[in-house]
Amino acid sequence: MATIERRHHGNDVDDATPPVTAQTPAPQTTTAGPVRYVWAAARIAIGWVFLWAFLDKLFGWGFATPTAKAWINGGSPTTGFLKGTADNTFGGLFDTLAGQGWVDWLFMTGLAGIGAALILGIGMRIAAITGGLLLLMMWAAELPLTTNPFMDEHIVYALVLAGLALAGAGQTIGLGRWWAATPLVRRLPILK
Incomplete structure (x- = not known):
């Protein structure tokens, strides 16, 4: 059994810390078991929020x-x-951007x-960023903000997007595994 000794400035680490051995189990990831389906559902739901905003603004469906x-x-x-x-x-900055074609x-x-990207489960890093x-x-x-000093749904959604990318949420009920195996993504991993 290979034991890895931990040293701190030449002294042994506190004896209460168990040694890491070849038989030490790997830590459980957040994408194990049913949790991965929760992340997948969150991914698809937030993807729909973005896609719906696009469709409603494009066609003016009255929502x-x-x-x-x-x-x-x-x-x-x-x-x-x-x-x-x-x-x-x-307001001055954003007001000047309003209605400009490039914006x-x-x-x-x-x-x-x-x-x-979120609905398909591809490009999760780029979508999150x-x-x-x-x-x-x-x-x-x-x-x-009028209802809270600093927190609103924009911040919550941004945090969830980061969690989706970190949890590899595109691999469950999505095309994430296939996407990651493409030559383009293997060459440019930021596209995962």
């Missing part, structure tokens, strides 16, 4: 976006939200890409 303000009818998907932030902490395209591409950034910018646009 958050009226038909007349749909992107395909000439409306701006960013104007309503960002114009409403003029009096907020960073609309970037926002809509982000919603569609993040939503599709870009989704987290988008959510943090939306959070910043609303500062100061």
Whole structure:
């Protein structure tokens, strides 16, 4: 049995710490058993939130976006939200971005890409990073918050996105394993 001795500045570590041996079981991962299905369900649910926002803003199905303000009818998907932030902490910055074509395209591409990646279980790292950034910018646009000093659903969703990527949530009820084995992703692991 191979025992790994732990040393701290040349002294033995506290005797209460058991030695790590070849028979020491590996720590349980968060994606074991039924937990992986919970992460998969969270992944698909948040993916649907992003994808639905894209579809409603694109076609104006009347949930958050009226038909007349749909992107395909000439409306701006960013104007309503960002114009409403003029009096907020960073309102001046976000107000100037409202309705600009490049911002609309970037926002809509982000919603569609993040939503599709999460639902399919591919590109989880990129989806978590870009989704987290988008959510943090939306959070910043609303500062100061009216119902809590600092916490709202944007921060919670960003944390869950990080958890999804770290837990490998795309591998359960998703295409994550297949995606990770493609030559492109093996060459560029950030795309996992």
